[in-house]
Every structure is written in structure tokens, then in C-alpha cells.
Amino acid sequence: MYDLKYSEISSILKKQLSDFQYESKLSEYGIVVQIGDGIARSFGLNSAFCGELVEFHTGIKGIVLNLEKDYVSIVLLNHSKDIKEGDMIKRTGKTCSIKVGKGMLGRVIDILGNPIDGKGEIVGPLFEMPLERKAPGVIYREPVKEPLQTGIKFIDSMIPIGRGQRELIIGDRQTGKTTIAIDTIINQKEFFETDKPVYCIYVAICQKGSTIARIAKVLEEKGAMHYTVIIAAKASDPASIQVFAPFSGTSIGEYFRDTGHSSLVVYDDLSKQAVSYREISLLLRRSPGREAYPGDVFYLHSRLLERSAKIIEDQKMAKQMNDIPESIKKYVKGGGSLTALPIIETQSGDVSSYIPTNVISITDGQIFLEKNLFHSGVRPAINESISVSRVGGSAQIKSMRKISGTLKIDQAQFRExxxxxxxxxxxxxxxxxxxxxxxxxxxxxxxxxHNPYNISDQIAIIYAGTKNFLKNIPIEKISSFEKEYLFYLNEKHKNLLDSLKNGLFDETSASILENVALELSEKYLSS
Incomplete structure (x- = not known):
């Protein structure tokens, strides 16, 4: 415990609060008695509540995290160099929130919604959304049954993701975790002009500024930035920024979900958030637990990921959801969804350590990327034997479900x-x-x-593989065959591909795909 010198506090208070009534002032204001490492300890703030946003006289904001007998501990949302002992703090009476709206699309922002991409202020109506909010109750949720297509053949065929699902992407560093998430965002371009667009939020946690800029450039070049928001919590930012960044991303996603749209939020990555939360907790003198993480690190991730859901279609019921902010209450509609793709980094493929096991238990499945597969040229380097989607075929269109049913079993036998x-x-x-x-x-x-496949092309080539039409083609020529096969189908059988996209697959479709595959395979065999 910190031994506060009450004589020093008394002199500070007399100087700062000489013109005010002592008790009433202390309930709304406080005095900094210690500052350092992004943590401020304050005497006063007797009426403050945990999670409350407070403001220092310099304009810097902080969040109350510890309510001790003698002082209040505040985590700062900015660097602490402009704050010193004796500075005054005032309550705001509200929790931390972010202003959200469609004007954010195409922008790079910080965790409080301020633009940091040099493109000027965010235009359009903005609505205040709290960073912390209760997850929707069971009666407001619907089963996940609408596919969120990633454009990645491996995932859409064997580990399907549905709108409203939470699918973990896990693996060692440099195995392609971020690439899968970015490709999923790029693939939503196909649906943006339809009546069911997916608005995407990419949360960069503890990443280099150059990496965030590169991701923004890739999304811009692929035409995906106009329906995407990037939240940047750079490696140089305080630990508190890393901890609250995912909550900001979720709040933006909830705005789209609650107003009847589909949204996708990528947390890249939650293991870095957990490390930052451990840092803050140790500075706040909270008891360390396993691997020095605080006891509530599971709750940190569970309360974040439980907010992802598919909301019921009934608008009247949807309006009765938990903690709907007043600012958007009249715009609330049913049928929206928030899909989460949390990313976790493992050490030497160990999925049994503390944070990976926590997040695996919270999510609805995981995509495991393996370093050995990556280095052997299998990319995406997904290990299909441990990867699973707990939603399964209900998140696939009928045509994909029909042709890919045996693929995972075939590959499991092959690995064995x-x-x-x-x-x-x-x-x-x-x-x-x-x-x-x-x-x-x-x-x-x-x-x-960054080369996602549309669903009809995926079905066409996977059907050829599962039916073993390619058995006579040399392995090194499979890639060339695939390009020609799909080009031929797009040129000569566009109607067939359109019907596959709509979920239709019958004997005629199977016959055409078989004839085209066998005809082209003869050419590759003889060459």
C-alpha cells in the first residue's frame, strides 16, 4: 500500500480548494497525489464510480479503475508528461464513450473516434455509444445461419463462418493470421452494393504505425476501404489505449448491428491486449494470478466477445435490448449482426497456455495456422484437423454444403x-x-x-477435387489447370456459376462441371 502523507495532502487541498466547501468539492473533484507509468492516484473524487471518465485540468482524460480507501487510481488515455502532482481532476459523471456513424467509414481513427489520417473532420451525423455495454440477452439472439463468406476456399468449404459468429484465428507469429482477416474484409466488397452489406472494423492493437498504414493502403487498393473503419492503437501509445481499443471497435460494430446492418470486427490481436491489461493491473497493485495475469482477464475477453451476436428480426423486441443508448434508440431495427474475428498469437504452437485456452472456450470455433505448413508452402497454412467451426454447415449455402461434405474427412485421412x-x-x-x-x-x-475467390468459383474447383477428376494431372500443373478451368466456366457457363452462387446444385450442374474438368484435364495430361 502507498503511505500517503496527510500533511502534504492537507496543504495541497488548502491551496487548491480554499474558496470551496471541502466535502462537496471533494465529491466532484480530486487532486493528483502521485503520477507515473500511465497511472494517476488522486485524493478526493469521493463520488466517482469504477469505469467513470474523468478529466484533468490539461484536458487529458482518464478512466477510474481502482476505488481504494484513501485514494482513487485512474488509468490515463494519453501520455502523462503534462500532468504533475497537485493538478486538479474533475468527474464527468459518465462512462467512456465514442461517437459513431457512417461518416467514419473509410477513415483511420483513435479509440475515442478522433480521425488520425489527415483527411479532416468526420462528416455526417454521429451518435454516442458507450465503450462498455451489456451483451444482448438470450431472447434477443437468433441462431447463426447466414454465411459470412471469406473468399478463402479452405475456410468457406471446411470451417464456415456465419454472420453473428465468433471465430478465433490462432497461430504463431508470421503464419498469415492478419492476411486471413484482411482477405475476409476485402471479400465483403462483393456484397457492399447489395441489400445485405457488411461494414467492417479492423482494430490494430499494439502494432507499428507503418504496419497500420500498409494495411490501410492494401484495403484502399482493393476497393475495400469505403466500407471499413480502422482503429489504430499504435505500439507507442499507452497501455490503456491497447486495452480499450477492442471495446471501441465493438461499439462501432454494435451501432451497425443495432440499426439493422451486418458488421464484422477484427481484433488484431487480443494477446497483446491481455499483456497491456496485465501491465495496468500490476501497476494498480492488483493481485497477479496464472502467468502474472490478473484474475479477471477471462472476464475482459468474455464481456468483449459476448457482445457479438445475430439479433432477432422482430424490431419491437430488438428495441428492448440491454442498454441501448438513447442516441440510437429510434433507429434500432431487428435482423442485424456483429461477427467477431479475434486473433491470438501462440508461442511455438502452444494452444494450451492461459490466454489461448481462455479465448478458445469463449469463441464458436478456431482457425489454427501452423508454422510448418506455412514454411512448406501451404498457404493459407490452416491445420484442418484442429480447426473447427461450431456453427458448421448451417453457415454455408446449400450448394457449398452439398459438395464439400466429404472434403474435411478426405483431408483428415490424407494427413493420417x-x-x-x-x-x-x-x-x-x-x-x-x-x-x-x-x-x-x-x-x-x-x-x-489478397485474392479472395467468389463462392461459385470455390464450389466449381472444390467439386472437381472431391470427385477426384484431377487424379491424372501432375501436381505441379494443378494451379494452371485451376486458372483455365475457372476462366472457361466464367466464359462459357456463366449461368451455371450464377445458380451455384444462389445455392442451386443439381445433376445438370454436376454433369457440366465433370465434363469441363475431364476435357481440360486431358490437355494437361498430354502436355
Whole structure:
């Protein structure tokens, strides 16, 4: 505990509050008695509540986190160099909030909604949304059944994501986690002009400014920035900024969700948020637990991710949801969704450490990226045996569900038998067939970054793989075959692809795909 010198406090108070009544002033104002490491301790603020936004006389804002017997501990939302002992703090009487609106789309902002991209002020109507808010209750939720297509063949076929789902992306550093999230955002361009657009929020936590600028440039070049908001919590920002950045992103996503739209929020990444939260908690003298994380680090992530949901269609019921801000109450509609893609970084592929196990238990599935696969050229480097979507086929369109049902089983068999082939012993024809088919499917599932496939092209090429139409094509020519195959279908059978996109797959569709695949495969066999 800190030993406060009450004689010093008394002299400070006499100087600062000489013209005011002592008790009434202390309930609304406080005096800084200690400052450092982004934490301010204040005497006074007797009526402050945990999570309240307070303001220093310099205009810097902070959030009350600890209410002790002798003082209040405040975490600063800016650097503390302009604050010194004896400075006055005043209550605001409200929790931390962010102003949100469609004018934010296409912008890079900080956690309080201020633009930092040099493009001027945000225009259009803005509505105040709290950073912290109760998750929607069970009666306001609907089952996840509408697909959120990522444009990544591996995911849309085997680990489908639905609107309102929380799907964890987990793996070691430099294995392509951010690329999957960015590709998912890029793929939503296809739906932006439809009646079901997906508004995207990318939350960069503890990342270099150059990395954030590069991501913004990629999204701009791919035509995805006009429906995306980037929240930047740079590595040079205080730890408090890293902790509250995901809550800002969720608040923006909730605005779109509550007004009847679909939204997608990417947290990149929550392991860095947990480290920042540990730093703040240790500075606040909270008791450390496993791996020195505070006991409530699970609650930090659960209360964040539980806010993602698919909301019921009934507008009247939707208006009765928990803690709807007054600013948007009249605009609330049913049927909106908030999908979360949290990212967690592992150390040497260890998914059993504290933070990964916490987030795995909260989410509705995980996409596990493996370093060995990445370095062997399999990209995206997804390990399909541990990756899972707990929503499953209900988040796929009918045509994709029909043709990809056996793909995951086929690949699991291939992984199991592949190790035997390395011993060089003779294998029976059935085993060799499974291995050769699995190798060709791996080639089909490979994909260049920032190059999402539309769903009809995915169905066409995956059907060719699952039915083993490519068994006679050399593995090194599969990529060339795929390009020509899809080009031919887009040129000659556009109606077929349109019907696949709408979920229709019948015997005629299967016959056309088989004939085209076999016809083109003969060309690659003879070349």
C-alpha cells in the first residue's frame, strides 16, 4: 500500500480548494497525489464510480479503475508528461464513450473516434455509444445461419463462418493470421452494393504505425476501404489505449448491428491486449494470478466477445435490448449482426497456455495456422484437423454444403496416411489413391494473399477435387489447370456459376462441371 502523507495532502487541498466547501468539492473533484507509468492516484473524487471518465485540468482524460480507501487510481488515455502532482481532476459523471456513424467509414481513427489520417473532420451525423455495454440477452439472439463468406476456399468449404459468429484465428507469429482477416474484409466488397452489406472494423492493437498504414493502403487498393473503419492503437501509445481499443471497435460494430446492418470486427490481436491489461493491473497493485495475469482477464475477453451476436428480426423486441443508448434508440431495427474475428498469437504452437485456452472456450470455433505448413508452402497454412467451426454447415449455402461434405474427412485421412508414405514402404492402391487425392486437394486449397475467390468459383474447383477428376494431372500443373478451368466456366457457363452462387446444385450442374474438368484435364495430361 502507498503511505500517503496527510500533511502534504492537507496543504495541497488548502491551496487548491480554499474558496470551496471541502466535502462537496471533494465529491466532484480530486487532486493528483502521485503520477507515473500511465497511472494517476488522486485524493478526493469521493463520488466517482469504477469505469467513470474523468478529466484533468490539461484536458487529458482518464478512466477510474481502482476505488481504494484513501485514494482513487485512474488509468490515463494519453501520455502523462503534462500532468504533475497537485493538478486538479474533475468527474464527468459518465462512462467512456465514442461517437459513431457512417461518416467514419473509410477513415483511420483513435479509440475515442478522433480521425488520425489527415483527411479532416468526420462528416455526417454521429451518435454516442458507450465503450462498455451489456451483451444482448438470450431472447434477443437468433441462431447463426447466414454465411459470412471469406473468399478463402479452405475456410468457406471446411470451417464456415456465419454472420453473428465468433471465430478465433490462432497461430504463431508470421503464419498469415492478419492476411486471413484482411482477405475476409476485402471479400465483403462483393456484397457492399447489395441489400445485405457488411461494414467492417479492423482494430490494430499494439502494432507499428507503418504496419497500420500498409494495411490501410492494401484495403484502399482493393476497393475495400469505403466500407471499413480502422482503429489504430499504435505500439507507442499507452497501455490503456491497447486495452480499450477492442471495446471501441465493438461499439462501432454494435451501432451497425443495432440499426439493422451486418458488421464484422477484427481484433488484431487480443494477446497483446491481455499483456497491456496485465501491465495496468500490476501497476494498480492488483493481485497477479496464472502467468502474472490478473484474475479477471477471462472476464475482459468474455464481456468483449459476448457482445457479438445475430439479433432477432422482430424490431419491437430488438428495441428492448440491454442498454441501448438513447442516441440510437429510434433507429434500432431487428435482423442485424456483429461477427467477431479475434486473433491470438501462440508461442511455438502452444494452444494450451492461459490466454489461448481462455479465448478458445469463449469463441464458436478456431482457425489454427501452423508454422510448418506455412514454411512448406501451404498457404493459407490452416491445420484442418484442429480447426473447427461450431456453427458448421448451417453457415454455408446449400450448394457449398452439398459438395464439400466429404472434403474435411478426405483431408483428415490424407494427413493420417501421409506419414506412412515417408517410410518408403510399398502401399496398397487404396492408400495411394487417398494420398494422391489429398495432395491435389491441398494444391486446390492453396491461395495467394489478397485474392479472395467468389463462392461459385470455390464450389466449381472444390467439386472437381472431391470427385477426384484431377487424379491424372501432375501436381505441379494443378494451379494452371485451376486458372483455365475457372476462366472457361466464367466464359462459357456463366449461368451455371450464377445458380451455384444462389445455392442451386443439381445433376445438370454436376454433369457440366465433370465434363469441363475431364476435357481440360486431358490437355494437361498430354502436355
Amino acid at each position: 496416411l501421409e506419414s506412412f508414405s515417408q517410410f518408403g514402404s510399398e502401399l496398397d492402391p487404396t492408400t495411394m489413391n487417398i494420398i494422391q487425392k489429398g495432395k491435389r486437394n491441398i494444391e486446390i486449397l492453396k491461395q495467394a494473399p
